[in-house]
Each structure stands twice: as structure tokens, then as C-alpha cells.
Amino acid sequence: xxxxxxxxxxxxxxxxxxxxxxxxxxxxxxxxxxxxxxxxxxxxxxxxxxxxxxxxxxxxxxxxxxxxxxxxxxxxxxxxxxxxxxxxxxxxxxxxxxxxxxxxxxxxxxxxxxxxxxxxxxxxxxxxxxxxxxxxxxxxxxxxxxxxxxxxxxxxxxxxxxxxxxxxxxxxxxxxxxxxxxxxxxxxxxxxxxxxxxxxxxxxxxxxxxxxxxxxxxxxxxxxxxxxxxxxxxxxxxxxxxxxxxxxxxxxxxxxxxxxxxxxxxxxxxxxxxxxxxxxxxxxxxxxxxxxxxxxxxxxxxxxxxxxxxxxxxxxxxxxxxxxxxxxxxxxxxxxxxxxxxxxxxxxxxxxxxxxxxxxxxxxxxxxxxxxxxxxxxxxxxxxxxxxxxxxxxxxxxxxxxxxxxxxxxxxxxxxxxxxxx
Numbered sequence: 297x298x299x300x301x302x303x304x305x306x307x308x309x310x311x312x313x314x315x316x317x318x319x320x321x322x323x324x325x326x327x328x329x330x331x332x333x334x335x336x337x338x339x340x341x342x343x344x345x346x347x348x349x350x351x352x353x354x355x356x357x358x359x360x361x362x363x364x365x366x367x368x369x370x371x372x373x374x375x376x377x378x379x380x381x382x383x384x385x386x387x388x389x390x391x392x393x394x395x396x397x398x399x400x401x402x403x404x405x406x407x408x409x410x411x412x413x414x415x416x417x418x419x420x421x422x423x424x425x426x427x428x429x430x431x432x433x434x435x436x437x438x439x440x441x442x443x444x445x446x447x448x449x450x451x452x453x454x455x456x457x458x459x460x461x462x463x464x465x466x467x468x469x470x471x472x473x474x475x476x477x478x479x480x481x482x483x484x485x486x487x488x489x490x491x492x493x494x495x496x497x498x499x500x501x502x503x504x505x506x507x508x509x510x511x512x513x514x515x516x517x518x519x520x521x522x523x524x525x526x527x528x529x530x531x532x533x534x535x536x537x538x539x540x541x542x543x544x545x546x547x548x549x550x551x552x553x554x555x556x557x558x559x560x561x562x563x564x565x566x567x568x569x570x571x572x573x574x575x576x577x578x579x580x581x582x583x584x585x586x587x588x589x590x591x592x593x594x595x596x597x598x599x600x601x602x603x604x605x606x607x608x609x610x611x612x613x614x615x616x617x618x619x620x621x622x623x624x625x626x627x628x629x630x631x632x633x634x635x636x637x638x639x640x641x642x643x644x645x646x647x648x649x650x651x652x653x654x655x656x657x658x659x660x661x662x663x664x665x666x667x668x669x670x671x672x673x674x675x676x677x678x679x680x681x682x683x684x685x686x687x688x689x690x691x692x693x694x695x696x697x698x699x700x701x702x703x704x705x706x707x708x709x710x711x712x713x714x715x716x717x718x
Contacts (some may be wrong), residue, residue, distance in 0.1 A: 486547020
């Protein structure tokens with residue numbers, strides 16, 4: 297199953313780089329839009345010089361309309377994900393508390409990706425696509441200018457160069473868990489963002505390798521720009537905003553840490569030995585130490601029920617959940633103690649009621665207790681009504697919007713059953 301609480305965004309990000317048979321009728325030979333063929337070759341040569349990865353073939357290019365991108369996204373979502381799967385993923389996000397009850401995830405995903413499209417590299421046809429029009433523009437309609445266009449396209453050419461060496465389509469598909477899919481996306485987008493910025497610095501005779509503090513400044517400004525320039529993104533729920541930006545800003549910081557430690561070998565290492573969790577991306581020291589998530593068993597499933605969806609829940613989701621219902625400081629202090637988590641939805645075969653099973657593991661009993669206390673506030677925040685039936689230092693029961701619930705603290709583990717009971 298795709299990553300719970302990230303699946304449709306992951307598909308949309310993936311397909312935005314997979315253009316299309318559906319969009320091909322709207323594509324045309326690249327002309328004055330973006331970079332010329334010679335300028336593309338020069339940009340690839342610069343990327344090769346920075347990374348030490350030699351281009352294996354010439355990158356072809358074409359143009360496509362913004363409407364062509366939207367049509368393709370809609371068709372791809374229809375082809376890749378069944379309607380019931382979209383409903384299940386959306387329900388999982390809502391039951392965990394990451395999305396409001398009245399939210400159309402599919403429509404929002406298409407709007408988000410279409411809004412931000414400017415240029416993209418197609419993994420399947422091995423071609424760079426640039427939007428048609430009088431040059432690339434930002435959401436306000438202002439021209440990006442030649443230098444701005446070049447930065448956008450260099451980012452996509454970085455994907456092209458990586459794809460020639462590591463087959464990015466296979467790279468994403470080989471993820472071994474839902475959380476690791478997001479980590480691999482951060483590898484792809486983080487490296488491309490780092491190289492985009494490094495080419496700009498290289499043109500000025502500078503390098504981010506010698507100015508590591510610049511990453512925080514540039515990463516923060518890029519994040520702020522994305523949030524302010526794209527109205528659909530800015531108005532989206534916290535989880536979608538954070539998840540969409542995560543591969544770029546946190547992936548950027550991760551790539552910087554790897555380059556600082558491994559030099560040019562880091563550009564290949566992250567693809568050959570990618571991070572296995574969002575936690576390793578957020579905390580590169582855990583990547584170098586090979587600190588992997590633990591498998592957490594779920595509580596027993598309700599009787600007379602069937603599994604409808606399940607997946608891992610990483611540090612990223614927990615950080616957003618805590619920030620959304622508590623504070624950003626709580627998120628920063630509690631979520632790094634995450635060691636693993638899983639979530640599943642079961643449907644009663646008779647009355648069709650849905651139960652959410654959830655289990656999380658923490659690095660110490662004290663960390664688990666702090667999360668147990670925080671999760672009580674999450675429940676109170678995500679539900680319109682919550683009635684506590686019994687409460688102790690290690691247990692909380694009652695009734696919420698979804699029905700009866702039981703939350704338990706057992707050593708380093710916090711579990712929750714929300715919905716029906718046996």
C-alpha cells in the first residue's frame with residue numbers, strides 16, 4: 297500500500313514527472329521557451345562538473361500547456377488509483393486527524409500540482425517538458441526572467457542526469473515501506489534543489505560546500521516563497537503544505553549533510569543506499585548511524601471485520617499532528633523520539649462501521665509518556681465532541697466522533713483503538 301497520509305501527493309508528484317501519452321497531443325517541439333538545446337547541454341555539463349556524474353545521453357526537450365498537465369494528472373490518478381482507494385486514503389488521513397472532514401483530497405492534489413507546474417522531466421520518455429507561453433511565469437503572472445527560467449529547468453535537468461545513472465522510476469518503486477517512499481522522494485527533490493542552488497552559486501564563483509550556513513537561509517526563503525506565491529498551497533491544510541514542501545526543503549538539508557560528509561560520492565550514495573525513513577532525512581546523523589524504524593504490532597482487529605487500508609506513519613506525520621493540535625515546539629521536542637508507527641482501518645462486515653487501529657513506538661518510557669499525554673490533546677482537538685469514560689496514568693477510554701476509543705501506554709508503546717470495539 298502507498299504511504300498512509302501521503303499516497304495521493306506522492307502519486308501526483310510522481311506523475312507530474314511522467315508526462316504523457318494523454319498529454320502528448322498538446323506537446324510540441326521546444327522553441328524559444330525556457331532554454332535552447334545548446335543551453336540545456338551547457339547546463340547538463342555544469343551539473344556533471346559539480347556531481348562528477350557524466351551525462352550518458354543528450355536530454356531531449358518539448359513544451360506542454362498547463363491544461364495539458366492538468367488533464368494528464370486527472371487521467372493518471374484515474375488510471376493509477378481506484379476510486380475506492382482514494383476514498384480509503386482520504387478516510388485514513390481524516391481519522392488520524394491530518395485532514396478536516398470536509399476536504400476533497402483528489403481535487404486538491406490536482407490543483408496543487410497544476411498550480412506549481414513550470415517544467416518537469418518525464419522519467420518514462422526521458423524528456424524535459426516546459427510550459428508553453430511567453431516564457432515561464434510565477435503565479436502572479438510575472439516573468440521569471442532568463443535566470444529564473446534557468447534555475448527551474450536546471451532542477452529538472454538534475455533529475456534527468458540522476459535518472460540516467462540510477463533509474464528514478466525503479467528507485468521510487470523499490471521503497472520498502474510507506475515512510476521510505478517519502479524519504480526517497482526527498483532524495484530526488486533534495487538533490488535537484490541542492491544542485492539548482494549550487495549552479496547559481498557556481499556562477500558567482502561560490503559554493504554551498506564552503507558556506508553550509510547558507511542552506512538554512514536559502515531553504516527557509518524558498519519555503520516561504522512557495523507558501524506565499526502559490527495560493528492553493530497556502531490555503532491547504534498544514535499536512536498537505538508540509539508534505540509537499542518536505543522533499544524540497546528537508547531533502548535539501550539532507551543532501552547538504554551528505555555532501556559535507558562524503559563529498560561528490562554523496563550524490564551517488566543517496567541513491568545506492570537511500571534513507572529508509574523521513575526520520576533519517578530530518579536527522580542525517582541517524583542516516584549515517586543506520587538507525588532504522590522498528591516494526592510495531594497493531595492491537596487486535598475487531599471481530600467480523602475486514603482490512604481496508606494500512607501503512608506506516610513516520611516522524612513527519614507525527615510532527616505535523618503535534619504541531620496541528622498542540623504547538624510547533626511540542627512537535628520539535630516530541631517527534632524526534634519516534635521509533636516506528638503503524639495505522640490501519642478495518643470495516644465491520646455487517647454494519648460497515650470503521651475502526652482505526654494505531655500503534656507507535658518511542659525511544660524511552662518517558663518519551664512514550666509525553667506522547668501519550670500529547671495524544672490525549674490530539675483526540676480532543678480532532679473531534680467535535682469527546683467524552684472521557686475512564687482515565688489513568690496508562691489508559692484513557694471514552695467516546696469521540698468515531699465512536700468508542702481506548703488509548704494505552706505500555707512501556708515505550710502507545711496504542712489506540714478508535715471506532716468500534718470487540
